[in-house]
Amino acid sequence: xxxxxxxxxxxxxxxxxIASLAIRNGGSSAxxxxxxxxxxASRFGIAGGGGVASLSRGDLIxxxxxxxxxxxxxxxxxxNWSVVQSGGRRSFNWAPFDAxxxxxxxxxxxxxxxxLYTPWWARPPxxxxxxxxxxxxxxxxxxxxxxxxxxxxxxxxYEIWNEPNITFWLPAPDPARYTDMLTLAYGAIKAADPxxxxxxxxxxxxxxxxxxxxQHMNPIxxxxxxxxxxxxxSMDAVGWHPYNYPWGLxxxxxxxxxxxxxxxxxxxxxxxxxxxxxxxxxxxxxxAPTGAAPLSIxxxxxxxxxxxAYATVGRCPWAGPAFLYxxxxxxxxxxxADNAFGIIRxxxxxxxxxxxxxxxxxxx
Numbered sequence: 001x002x003x004x005x006x007x008x009x010x011x012x013x014x015x016x017x018i019a020s021l022a023i024r025n026g027g028s029s030a031x032x033x034x035x036x037x038x039x040x041a042s043r044f045g046i047a048g049g050g051g052v053a054s055l056s057r058g059d060l061i062x063x064x065x066x067x068x069x070x071x072x073x074x075x076x077x078x079x080n081w082s083v084v085q086s087g088g089r090r091s092f093n094w095a096p097f098d099a100x101x102x103x104x105x106x107x108x109x110x111x112x113x114x115x116l117y118t119p120w121w122a123r124p125p126x127x128x129x130x131x132x133x134x135x136x137x138x139x140x141x142x143x144x145x146x147x148x149x150x151x152x153x154x155x156x157x158y159e160i161w162n163e164p165n166i167t168f169w170l171p172a173p174d175p176a177r178y179t180d181m182l183t184l185a186y187g188a189i190k191a192a193d194p195x196x197x198x199x200x201x202x203x204x205x206x207x208x209x210x211x212x213x214x215q216h217m218n219p220i221x222x223x224x225x226x227x228x229x230x231x232x233x234s235m236d237a238v239g240w241h242p243y244n245y246p247w248g249l250x251x252x253x254x255x256x257x258x259x260x261x262x263x264x265x266x267x268x269x270x271x272x273x274x275x276x277x278x279x280x281x282x283x284x285x286x287x288a289p290t291g292a293a294p295l296s297i298x299x300x301x302x303x304x305x306x307x308x309a310y311a312t313v314g315r316c317p318w319a320g321p322a323f324l325y326x327x328x329x330x331x332x333x334x335x336x337a338d339n340a341f342g343i344i345r346x347x348x349x350x351x352x353x354x355x356x357x358x359x360x361x362x363x364x
Contacts, residue, residue: 042073043313044361045112045323047285050078051330053096060103066344067327068107070354071361075100075109076159076284076323081142082117082129089121094149105154112199112284112323113150114159115143115185116168130170132161132181140184147192157197159239159284160185163204165222166215173217175225179234182226186234200231202239202284205256209265220259223267227274237280237320240267245288246297249308257286261318268318280320283313287325289341290351291334303352306343310360324357 046067052075055063067075077100084093104111122133133139147158162168164178178201186198203219211218223238242257251258260281261268271277288305289296297305306324313319329342339346343353 042110042361043319043321044070044072044310044357045074045076045284045321046070046072046327047076047287047323047325048327049076049325050080051326052077053080053083053100057099060099062348063328064103064107064109066348067109070327070343070358072357073110073361074112074321074323075104076112076114078117078162079113079115079146080117081115081122081139082119084146085119085121085142092145101150101153101155109154110157111155112157112159112282112321113146113155114162114284115139115146116162128170130168132169132177136177136181136184139181140188143185144188144192147189147196151193151196155196157199157236157282158185158189159199159201159282160235161201163241164201165217165219166204166206168204170215172215173212173222175217175222176229179226179229179231182231183234197236198234199237199239199282199284200226200235202241202282203256204241205243205254205259208254209259209263218259219256220263220265220267220270224265224270227270227276232274232276235279237282238267238271238276239284240281241285242283243286243288245305246295246301248305249312261316277318281318282320283322285323285325287341289334289337289339290353291337291340293335293337293340296334296337296340299351299353302343303356306353306356307360310357314364 052063079097084097085091086093101111117129118131118133122138123131124134143158160182161178165173169178182200189196189198203222205219206216207218209218209220212221219240240260242260244255244257249257251262253263259266267281271279286309288302290299290302310322313322324343326341328344329346330339332346334340343351343357345351
């Protein structure tokens, strides 16, 4: 066990050293913000979520050095409103988010900030932070404050909420109200940072077109209703979460991967019908877990999935950056699928998918 531990640490150290050399030899953030984040950015991203801002300083440095070494050009992370303003309407705690932004900028990693989670003072009493604010204007004010605070510091795009077609928007999906939030936030962000891109919330897989229940709505259906509510003028790209594990990328009418462009209707056909064919779909989360949980796949299968997914995205002219979820396993308990989406194990050892990702990014 001692020899295995030393081997893992040596591998991680080698990767980190390579990343550090890249930073010293031109991998800085000089030039961030000079090009459109939609048309010129790398299509390789990592969806780190809320855990990135909670890492210790040492773990954050290791994490970002490994992200850089993987070849990823983007990192998606949560800007948690309920944390930033946990102390009340006039209270702001930027420290954990500043740490991510500053360290990512040093490494030349572009950032997509996902603004979500309502603080206690802005939502109905007795509800969770997955409820939208009572006054959507409060969200817009916060989005404007975020864009002003981080302007010029490496956040090139903002995602407005997360998966509002399922249980991330309680008590039930509401495309019209979500579109009101998107519209208000779009104007607020553009007023604070006109160069920042605004991406609509990544929509979660749920059944086939037209399917819904009390807490879920098919993403194509939700997008269609967004357009009917006037969303076209308030987003620079459409967010999408094409999870389809363990089945891979094969065509299925219920697959959120297929629903981007292959089904009838599809996200693309809805966009084109509404005059938005020139906009991209950003894959702001997708991935597959390894481990022992139901629907998990093997580590070699995860590596092949990464290879196939990025090859497919590269053939789609309508696809924007694709953010693999996630990067590092949440814990060593891989009997829970949520803990095992990483391409790096919890002990920082790379899985085969890390090398597959790195190879795909090197090919471009």
